[in-house]
Amino acid sequence: xxxxxxxxxxxxxxxxxxxxxxxxxxxxxxxxxxxxxxxxxxxxxxxxxxxxxxxxxxxxxxxxxxxxxxxxxxxxxxxxxxxxxxxxxxxxxxxxxxxxxxxxxxxxxxxxxxxxxxxxxxxxxxxxxxxxxxxxxxxxxxxxxxxxxxxxxxxxxxxxxxxxxxxxxxxxxxxxxxxxxxxxxxxxxxxxxxxxxxxxxxxxxxxxxxxxxxxxxxxxxxxxxxxxxxxxxxxxxxxxxxxxxxxxxxxxxxxxxxxxxxxxxxxxxxxxxxxxxxxxxxxxxxxxxxxxxxxxxxxxxxxxxxxxxxxxxxxxxxxx
Amino acid sequence: xxxxxxxxxxxxxxxxxxxxxxxxxxxxxxxxxxxxxxxxxxxxxxxxxxxxxxxxxxxxxxxxxxxxxxxxxxxxxxxxxxxxxxxxxxxxxxxxxxxxxxxxxxxxxxxxxxxxxxxxxxxxxxxxxxxxxxxxxxxxxxxxxxxxxxxxxxxxxxxxxxxxxxxxxxxxxxxxxxxxxxxxxxxxxxxxxxxxxxxxxxxxxxxxxxxxxxxxxxxxxxxxxxxxxxxxxxxxxxxxxxxxxxxxxxxxxxxxxxxxxxxxxxxxxxxxxxxxxxxxxxxxxxxxxxxxxxxxxxxxxxxxxxxxxxxxxxxxxxxx
Numbered sequence: 001x002x003x004x005x006x007x008x009x010x011x012x013x014x015x016x017x018x019x020x021x022x023x024x025x026x027x028x029x030x031x032x033x034x035x036x037x038x039x040x041x042x043x044x045x046x047x048x049x050x051x052x053x054x055x056x057x058x059x060x061x062x063x064x065x066x067x068x069x070x071x072x073x074x075x076x077x078x079x080x081x082x083x084x085x086x087x088x089x090x091x092x093x094x095x096x097x098x099x100x101x102x103x104x105x106x107x108x109x110x111x112x113x114x115x116x117x118x119x120x121x122x123x124x125x126x127x128x129x130x131x132x133x134x135x136x137x138x139x140x141x142x143x144x145x146x147x148x149x150x151x152x153x154x155x156x157x158x159x160x161x162x163x164x165x166x167x168x169x170x171x172x173x174x175x176x177x178x179x180x181x182x183x184x185x186x187x188x189x190x191x192x193x194x195x196x197x198x199x200x201x202x203x204x205x206x207x208x209x210x211x212x213x214x215x216x217x218x219x220x221x222x223x224x225x226x227x228x229x230x231x232x233x234x235x236x237x238x239x240x241x242x243x244x245x246x247x248x249x250x251x252x253x254x255x256x257x258x259x260x261x262x263x264x265x266x267x268x269x270x271x272x273x274x275x276x277x278x279x280x281x282x283x284x285x286x287x288x289x290x291x292x293x294x295x296x297x298x299x300x301x302x303x304x305x306x307x308x309x310x311x312x313x314x315x316x317x318x319x320x
Numbered sequence: 321x322x323x324x325x326x327x328x329x330x331x332x333x334x335x336x337x338x339x340x341x342x343x344x345x346x347x348x349x350x351x352x353x354x355x356x357x358x359x360x361x362x363x364x365x366x367x368x369x370x371x372x373x374x375x376x377x378x379x380x381x382x383x384x385x386x387x388x389x390x391x392x393x394x395x396x397x398x399x400x401x402x403x404x405x406x407x408x409x410x411x412x413x414x415x416x417x418x419x420x421x422x423x424x425x426x427x428x429x430x431x432x433x434x435x436x437x438x439x440x441x442x443x444x445x446x447x448x449x450x451x452x453x454x455x456x457x458x459x460x461x462x463x464x465x466x467x468x469x470x471x472x473x474x475x476x477x478x479x480x481x482x483x484x485x486x487x488x489x490x491x492x493x494x495x496x497x498x499x500x501x502x503x504x505x506x507x508x509x510x511x512x513x514x515x516x517x518x519x520x521x522x523x524x525x526x527x528x529x530x531x532x533x534x535x536x537x538x539x540x541x542x543x544x545x546x547x548x549x550x551x552x553x554x555x556x557x558x559x560x561x562x563x564x565x566x567x568x569x570x571x572x573x574x575x576x577x578x579x580x581x582x583x584x585x586x587x588x589x590x591x592x593x594x595x596x597x598x599x600x601x602x603x604x605x606x607x608x609x610x611x612x613x614x615x616x617x618x619x620x621x622x623x624x625x626x627x628x629x630x631x632x633x634x635x636x637x638x639x640x
Contacts, residue, residue, distance in 0.1 A: 025360055026362075026466070026468065029469075030399070030468055030469050030533070031362075031364065031395045031396075031398035031399055031469070031532075031533050031534055032362035032363055032364040032395050032396060032398070032399045032401070032457075032458075033362065033363050033364070034360055034361070034362050034363075034399070034466055035360065035361055035362075035363060036359065036360055037357035037358065037359060037360060037361050038357065039356065039357060040345055040354055040355065040356055040357060041354070041355055041357050042346075042351075042352035042353065042354050042355075043352055043353050043354075043355060043405075043407060043440050043441065044351060044352040044353070044407075044441065045407040045408065045409050045441060045442045045443050045453075045455065046409070046443045047409045047411065047443045047444075047445045047453070049411065049445055049447055052445050052446055052447060053445070075351045075352050076351075076352060078351035078352070079350070079351055079352045079354070081352070085363075087363060087364075087365040087455050088365065089365050089366070089367045089409065089453035089455075091367065091369065091451070120363050121363065121364065121365060122365045123365050123366045123367045123453075124367075125367045125369055125372050125373070126372055127369055127372060127451075128448060128449070129448070131411070131447075131451065133365075133367070133409035133443075133453030135365065135407050135409075135455035137352075138352075146346070146354055148346065148350050149349075149350050149351070212351075213350070213351050214351060
């Protein structure tokens with residue numbers, strides 16, 4: 001099937017994404033889709049652009065489709081919500097083989113199926129490079145609530161679900177052209193970030209959870225966005241808290257593993273605050289949740305009691 | 321204010337788009353926005369890309385911001401709905417002056433204010449060219465209903481609200497570098513397409529209206545998408561039904577004005593079908609609505625009884 005027209009692409013999309021879905025009252029093919037809505041929904045948009053957010057040299061087409069959706073689903077999880085639907089703006093350069101698109105949609109549809117989320121529609125355009133702009137929306141599960149940032153109180157336990165620093169390790173390895181077998185978890189973390197869809201729903205209904213976000217730009221940059229004004233954080237992170245590949249990689253390259261991990265972006269771990277009296281129950285019932293420090297009444301970021309002074313990641317600024 | 325970081329852009333956006341809006345339960349600055357939702361909403365996504373959908377040589381920055389939102393609002397209108405909110409994925413090339421961005425957001429915010437629509441959030445990224453991906457959602461007014469395609473019955477009146485062919489005339493003039501004073505309505509139609517937000521709401525509640533869409537790719541391409549399977553259309557369009565600038569331009573260039581208009585895209589006129597017995601009342605009460613033909617039981621497109629054989633517009637195919 002040669003993908004020579006907009007209609008060919010629409011047919012390919014229709015093969016990968018079901019038009020019948022409980023959330024979808026009217027599917028693709030009209031001026032708009034029509035969706036059934038709970039009384040409140042959360043909405044997020046993320047761009048995923050070739051040579052900005054991914055390279056085709058080491059992302060398979062399926063990785064591209066998967067990660068473009070994953071980074072958006074992660075934002076919905078970070079609100080304690082279940083994703084319901086998404087729309088896609090896709091920029092299509094000339095010259096990519098049909099199999100690339102087949103695989104890209106297959107990677108995206110695989111994750112959409114796992115997450116139970118409906119593709120409602122979107123737009124296609126010619127363009128210079130592969131570009132994806134996804135908007136995803138969702139709502140908390142029954143009995144759940146949206147979990148916001150800046151809600152933690154001094155003394156709250158700061159916790160993580162997922163790794164930090166692993167995707168950064170993977171990015172450095174992939175950019176350096178590391179051999180295929182080296183550091184598999186790190187590279188997988190960058191190419192196909194793990195999601196925490198079930199944990200997010202559990203947190204949405206758990207008592208004592210006072211806030212949640214996803215760590216997309218690294219703890220050093222995201223913690224200040226997470227903390228309530230006038231509060232700070234004291235992180236208690238040791239190499240033993242990090243994935244062994246991070247420790248191995250940083251040791252081999254003469255870097256401090258904890259400082260490396262604290263700067264690492266794109267892990268899409270969930271960062272939360274929990275009332276201290278509710279923490280033991282949460283830690284016991286939520287697999288993978290682990291304390292990484294506490295909210296303090298003293299503003300600023302501290303690592304084991306010492307001020308943390310690290311730049312984060314800004315798309316507009318140079319970074320290492 | 322030098323726009324040197326993501327935070328500078330976010331501050332600029334905050335200055336142009338109010339964070340307090342009845343639709344916006346939680347505004348920008350968290351992992352997601354939270355919106356209040358009616359039981360059903362319609363959703364649409366459109367890309368608006370430099371050198372694909374617009375050129376900076378003849379689009380002012382304000383035109384870019386205005387039109388990127390307008391083409392999306394038009395899709396919501398085409399469902400008989402009122403737009404409520406939108407999100408923005410914005411690609412930012414290096415080197416554009418700060419004033420360009422100020423003006424772009426000003427153009428977009430002006431139209432958002434007129435339409436009463438809230439910017440809920442989005443994403444920013446560096447990139448090679450200016451690119452906008454907007455997702456807009458809305459709902460019918462009280463007592464209204466979504467108006468879909470493919471609902472017209474043989475004998476229904478086909479009607480238009482807005483011009484067809486005028487934006488195509490403007491595009492040809494702008495591409496040819498026509499002098500500033502020539503054909504002002506045509507050029508305005510391409511740069512800042514007129515919207516029909518009020519008409520859409522009236523149509524949503526009007527009896528006898530059986531379908532609606534917006535004409536973005538030209539009548540020749542969009543009518544087959546509008547008609548129910550097994551039906552056709554007989555268009556009754558004469559030069560007197562067209563904007564005088566279309567007639568003047570096509571006459572000066574040796575083209576047939578009606579065939580030109582039928583091929584013209586990007587006008588964002590509303591195309592509807594109305595039961596014949598309801599048409600007189602609708603025509604009398606809806607300013608600008610005019611009959612352009614009828615749905616036929618014979619499949620195919622006809623112009624004054626003769627088969628219409630014209631190619632439309634496909635982003636992937638060459639076009640004139």
